Amino acid sequence: MKAALSQSFQPFHFVILCPRWGMDLYLATGNAHKTEEFSRLFKKAGLRVNVYSAKEIGGMPYVEEITGTFTGNCRLKAEALRRIAPYKSWVLADDSGLCCDALQGGPGVDSAVYAGNNATDAENRAKLLNAMKKAPLHKRGARFECHLLILGPNNEEQKFLGQCWGSILEAEVGTEGFGYDSLFVPSGFDKTFGELQPQTKDKHSHRAKAFAQLVHWMKENELGV
Numbered sequence: 151m152k153a154a155l156s157q158s159f160q161p162f163h164f165v166i167l168c169p170r171w172g173m174d175l176y177l178a179t180g181n182a183h184k185t186e187e188f189s190r191l192f193k194k195a196g197l198r199v200n201v202y203s204a205k206e207i208g209g210m211p212y213v214e215e216i217t218g219t220f221t222g223n224c225r226l227k228a229e230a231l232r233r234i235a236p237y238k239s240w241v242l243a244d245d246s247g248l249c250c251d252a253l254q255g256g257p258g259v260d261s262a263v264y265a266g267n268n269a270t271d272a273e274n275r276a277k278l279l280n281a282m283k284k285a286p287l288h289k290r291g292a293r294f295e296c297h298l299l300i301l302g303p304n305n306e307e308q309k310f311l312g313q314c315w316g317s318i319l320e321a322e323v324g325t326e327g328f329g330y331d332s333l334f335v336p337s338g339f340d341k342t343f344g345e346l347q348p349q350t351k352d353k354h355s356h357r358a359k360a361f362a363q364l365v366h367w368m369k370e371n372e373l374g375v
Contacts, residue, residue, distance in 0.1 A: 172198030173374045176235045178227040178243035179203065180210045183328045188242070188361070191352060195365045197374035204231055220245040220259055220297040221309065228299045241301045242364075246357065248330045250278070250292040250318060252285035261330070271329055275322060278330065282318055290317045292334065294356035298364055308367055312360030327351065 177185055185203040192199040204210035211230040215223040228243035235241050247261035257264040257278065265273040282290065298310040316336040324332045324344025332344030336354055343351055352358050368374055 172200050174200045174202065174236065174239040176202045176204060176207065176231060176239055176241050178210060178231040178241060180205055184244060187348075187352075187357065188244075190348070191358065191361050191365075192374070194352065195361075197365065197368060199374045207234055207236070215245075215259065218259060220247060220295060221299070223259060224297050224299040224309075228301050232301050238303045240303065240306075243299045243301075244296060244357070244360075246294065246296040248278075248292060248294055248334070250282065250290075252282050252289040256281075275330060275333055278318070278333065279320070279322075283320070285318075290319075292316060292318050294330075294334065296356040296360040298360045300364065308364075310360045310363040310367070312356040312358065312363070314354060314356040314359065 177188060179185070180203060182203065185201060189201040192201060210227070211234065213223075213226045213230045215226060217223050217226065224243045224245040227245070228241050231243070232241045245259070247258050249255045249258050257274075261274070263269060263274075265277040269277075293316070294314045296312040298312075300306070300308050300310075314336055316334050316339075318333050319335060319342065322332040322342075322344070324342045324346075326345060326347070327343045331351075332342050334344075335342050339346070339354075343355065346354075
């Protein structure tokens with residue numbers, strides 16, 4: 151009898167499925183630099199957020215940024231990505247730009263395409279330097295602006311604004327960062343964003359300031375905690 155039982159007995163194998171912790175958040179951008187930066191910032195903030203680029207769901211849908219404002223463009227991008235984002239996920243859109251005193255706030259919302267729709271960062275910087283080559287020192291003031299808009303699966307919506315003031319140099323310095331970083335010296339520093347380490351930039355950049363507001367709101371609403 152014992153032999154028969156031992157032969158017929160088949161052990162059970164239990165598989166425990168561990169759910170992924172945290173909230174899934176898709177960035178309305180194909181810019182790998184921004185995805186890396188937001189992932190680093192969320193981790194430093196102690197929030198359990200799984201950050202994904204729009205590339206992970208087929209790429210960022212084409213959006214014609216025609217509103218003329220950072221907030222308006224943010225909304226266009228966020229709503230476009232939300233239409234294809236997975237169920238129950240969150241969407242975060244970021245519209246940032248450099249606003250220069252000597253250019254009456256330009257390049258502003260056109261910062262990413264200042265030298266043309268397919269322009270590289272280097273071409274945008276070259277055009278900016280040329281546009282400001284006659285600007286005297288007291289007219290070289292500028293600010294970076296970052297506008298964030300987060301949309302949730304239950305129609306949650308919140309906006310955040312971060313600004314970083316500084317000035318534009320007459321030539322590039324530094325190789326860190328991206329965009330106009332090598333031309334911009336933030337107030338209180340004698341180095342460009344292109345020279346500062348990511349850890350320092352994470353504390354003082356326009357995106358960091360907008361992000362700090364986002365983190366405060368998320369913690370208040372127990373998101374990603």
